Amino acid sequence: MTSQVNTQLQTHAAENVTLNITGMTCAACATRIEKNLSKVPGVEKANVNLATEKASVTFNPSEASVEDLIAKVKKTGYDVQEEKVQLTITGMTCAACATRIEKVLNKVEGVTSATVNLATEKASVEFIPGNANVEQFTAAVKKAGYDAKVIGEADGDYERTAREKAYKTQKIKFALGAIISIPFLIMMISDFTMEYGNGGFFHMNPWLQFFLATPVQFYVGGHYYRDAFNAVRGGSANMAVLVALGTSAAYFYSLIVTILGTGQFLYYEAAVIVMTLIVLGKLLETRAKGQTSEAIKKLMGLQAKTARVIRNGVEMDIPIEDVQLNDMIFVRAGEKIPVDGEIMEGNTTVDESMLTGESMPVTKKAGDAVIGATVNKHGSFKFKATKVGKDTALAQIIKLVEEAQGSKAPIQHLADKISGIFVPIVILIALVTFAITYFLVGFTPALVSTIAVLVIACPCALGLATPTAVMVGTGKGAENGLLIKGAEHLQKAQRVTTVVLDKTGTITKGEPDVTDIVTYSDVSAEELLKIAASSEKGSEHPLGEAIVNSAKEKGLQLMEGKNFAAVPGHGIQVEIDHHFVLIGNKKLMVKNQVEISDALSKMEKLEGEGKTAMLMAINGKLAGIIAVADTVKETSAAAIKQMKQLGIEVIMITGDNRLTAEAIAKEVGVDRVLAEVLPEDKSAEVEKLKKSGKVVAMVGDGINDAPALAAADVGIAIGTGTDVAIEAADITLMRGDLMGIVDTFRLSKATMRKIRQNLFWAFAYNVILIPVAAFGLLNPILAGAAMAFSSVSVVGNTLFLRKWSPVR
DSSP: HHHHHHHHHEEEHEEEEEEEESOOOOOHHHHHHHHHHHTTTTEEEEETTTTTTTTEEEOTTTTOHHHOOOOOOTTTTEEOOOEEEEEEEOOSSSSSHHHHHHHHTTTTTTOOOOEEETTTTEEEEEEEETTBBBHHHHHHHHTTEEEEEEEEEEOOTHHHHHHHHHHHHHHHHHHHHHHHOOOOOOHHHHHHHHHSTTTTSSSHHHHHHHHHHHIIIIIIIEEEEEEHHHHTTTTTHHHHHHHHHHHHHHHHHHHHHHHHHHOOOOHHHHHHHHHHHHHHHHHHHHHHHHTHHHHHHHHHHTTOOOOEETTTTTEEEGGGOOOOTEEEEEEEOOOOOEEEEEEEEOOEEEEEEHHHOOOOOOOOOOOOEEEEEEEESOOOOOEEEOGGGGGGGHHHHHHHHHHHHHSSOTTHHHHHHHHHHHHHHEEEHHHHHHHHHHHOHHHHHHHHHHHHHHHHHHHHHHHHHHHHHHHHHHHHHTTTEEOOOOOOHHHHHTOOEEEEEIIIIIBBOOOOEEEEEOOOOEEEEEHHHHHHHHHHTTOOOOHHHHHHHHHHHHTTTOOOOOEEEEEEETEEEETTTEEEEEEEOOOHHHHHHHHOOGGGGHHHHHHHTTOEEEEEETTTTTEEEEEEEEOBBBHHHHHHHHHHHHOOOOEESSSOOOOHHHHHHHHHOEEEEESSSGGGGGGHHHHHHTTTOOEEEEEOOSSHHHHHHHHHHHEEEEEEGOOOOOOOSSSSEEESTHHHHHHHHHHHHHHHHHHHHHHHHHHHHHHHHHHHHHHOOOHHHHHHHHHHHHHHHHHHHGGGGOOOOOOO
């Protein structure tokens, strides 16, 4: 227990930051940055994702800072995307004010630099997007006793803007390269019509070829030289190194021949067309990668832009960022609910499909919770804001999905290892190819084969195979109410052989009703219910709530109890009106030496009907039986049937007695039942199943079943609503029915199938085509085209996963 507490304290001491990396071209880049970040003192874990272009770092703030991490990335040869925003500050009177505000802003998590100018009354703040925002800056300044307004809002969708800017630049470069490639293509066709290379129907002067090829080499492909230089300076070799080496060999060899005027073969066309094709490939890859992150865009687009707040009796429309905790907000029919809150006045129905994937609107009344970004269908209402900004359910979901998309699946580790040594091996193969071909055939064929080897090799496909599939898979899950905490859980879910289902609230609705009251004393059924309900007032157990609700429906006046005590796995004991009352199972009665032989046959009959029969004793004597039934969810039987069809064993675990449990199990089709299991023993049962060689998924409510969820290979929290029990489970199902479990397994299998396909093609592509190029059987231009489209094909294959849909 002590070690668990220490672990938790260590976890809380660590901080997480997500850096947006620019300049990566392939998996080797990601691997190099990851290794270097891991070497920074204080860094506990570093994970770099090529597809999302993000680095997720867990570090000890007492040993390392965000600035240290950024410096390490830059030293490795890459850059970190930062945003800058200016604030107008009001209320400053002296230099001490400016210093105070500067300190406050620099303390905001995610801020890399903040300076305040007293003369201009402005603050300049540099920060890491996604880790800090302008609302936090203005709030920090206001808390310090001043006021702040933003001068020119920072771009909220910075990633999309950056991607669009990069895409536009790539398009311009490709257009220039394509236009210049046309005469070279015509000349190639001309050369192919002749037996020798210098006598076709179209020929360009060598110096004209040089002048045309130069802008393609150093403008269209200029960023490959910069990236290659940064990579080598940082101690790594990436795709840019291969491209720069391959095209430079063709370009500079041709330039030397041109200067010498020897009239030998020129390869300007290879350099020009290969570089243009590679840029085209990157252009298509950028576009396809943008499509893989559609889920985040959709989730962000769901949020309302404004809220109608009632302040001092006046309704006013304000930006959603300005909504404060406990604000009273008015929502009309058809409008989006801006933030999370509690209805104070009015009745309505709300479309919560964005959160749960459930299309049926949910009825809401005063006292019910509403969730930001859901849609108010009918009626208007007023509600109090209980969660705003980053605390809302939608913000939590977006954060969870972003973290999941940035995580690595175990299957990716092999690809990472290969990517780390890929480029040096390819350069070695190219040198060996040149040496052997030069001695066996001659210089020109050796040069052609070497260029082809350098250009054909593509570590990008290996680096994109897994993360793109994880991005789409976790995104599709979020769109359909399946919140997957990380890629490792997505991978593990497809290996599950056994599912352990908690009964109450998972298989059943968790809202039981009183069905039978049997008396064994002078006390009437109504009086028995009154005493039982008065006793259960202090209980949070669903069965206790059912008794209390039944008494309230009958209009019974409840009494106050004293010395209430819940006996885990047994029942409750309490003092009501000077009477000692016991309500619970047989174990509780035996423990307190209550004679129950008269009630056993009736109790078995009720339990055989699937009801939970609770014994009740007053002052040490049997007083009666209260039977409660918890109805089964409509989809439970169908979901369990589908799990069996997937080859998964389904086990039900419950604290209820065996007769009641088996009646429910028979109704839904569960073959094996673990009954009368105390809450603290559920995790031990899960461990037993794991030791027998099964891969176990535990499904529970995410709170009461937390130890069992943590013990399982995959912990799945179901029907947790807006609380989103992220800490308790690996996967959270926003809908309350078991079909979500079937969807989780199906999505996991579909995603892993895509990952295996991608890795197969990425490996096969390099294993087959590099030797082909080495043996001189591949023209450099064809090699460039193949290399350009290899990563595009991997990402394109992944995009088919977007067609996945849940069981309905």
